[in-house]
Amino acid sequence: MTDGPTDSESSVDAAGDRSEGGLDPRVREHTAGEEQEGIPFIGAGPGDPGLLTLRGKELVDEADLVVHAGSLVSSALLEEHCADAELVNSVGKDLEELVPLMRDAHEEGRTVVRLHSGDPAVYGAALEQIDALEREGVPAYVVPGVTSSFAAAATLRTQLTLNGVANHVAFTRPRGKTLDAEDDHIGEFVEMGDVTTCIYLGTHAVSDAMDRLLDREGVDPETPVAVVYHASWDDEDVITGTVADIGGKVEAAGYRASAMVLIGEAATGAGYERSYLYGDWANGESANGGSADATSDGPSDAADAGGADAGDAAAPTNTEADD
CATH class of the missing domain: 3.40.1010.10 (Tetrapyrrole methylase, N-terminal domain)
Structure with missing residues (x-):
């Protein structure tokens, strides 16, 4: 030995x-x-x-x-x-x-x-x-x-990516002892608009993170936010709101750890457009009834969506989840 x-x-x-x-x-x-x-x-x-x-x-x-x-x-x-x-x-x-x-x-x-x-x-x-x-x-x-952001999306009965709503997913964490301020990119992700931003290890910092977002001109205060505490546990809880008011709601609930924060329109599951996967593109036809052009975006999107998980893409602390 x-x-x-x-x-x-x-x-x-x-x-x-x-x-x-x-x-x-x-x-x-x-x-x-x-x-x-x-x-x-x-x-x-x-x-x-x-x-x-x-x-x-x-x-x-x-x-x-x-x-x-x-x-x-x-x-x-x-x-x-x-x-x-x-x-x-x-x-x-x-x-x-x-x-x-x-x-x-x-x-x-x-x-x-x-x-x-x-x-x-x-x-x-x-x-x-x-x-x-x-x-x-x-x-x-x-x-x-199974990572917690996937469980949170399942609880919310939505997807992290939605056609016409969110083309990208960002896994991130807020600034703190582990992450310096210049390495905190939450604001940049949210400003992009078509990104679902999943904040890990940040339950204790929801209010601070939202305050920083409100200070950015490119962030709409009415951007939806969902916070899922203990996703899939018996005591799971869901808090919904906006960038403007979610911080106060989480503080009122008293949660300081073990919640997943989802920022973006996809958190509500609303406003998405029909995908190409189950439409005319799936049958090899264009929307106007003709043959689908192999160089267009439609067939490529359908193939990607059907053949792979389109959603695939802490140092642990004593107060937050490893994941």
């Missing part, structure tokens, strides 16, 4: 020193849905145990040790799938503690799972843990999950 803290500290310190020379060869050996060697970093989804993926469920059910993101992973999920596993809450623990914990358990032959809320790819801080583990000789990989 590798020696303790000193080696782990070196691995953690060097975790960001990935080679820029090319992709890891395993990229071409495995798909995202495959079970692989090592410790899986699993996206637990937004909260409801039913939104854990089938692959994630299989791996969690078999685990001896589950390192989870504290209260950000619902107790219902832990009770349903981790009843026979040792549970370790990662909140308040640094990498110098977590990496040896997972490494040692893996080297002892235990089945280890790292459980992140939402999807580890969105504000999950998974990569630095994976790199540190692999420097310790322990392979690791990611199992995707």
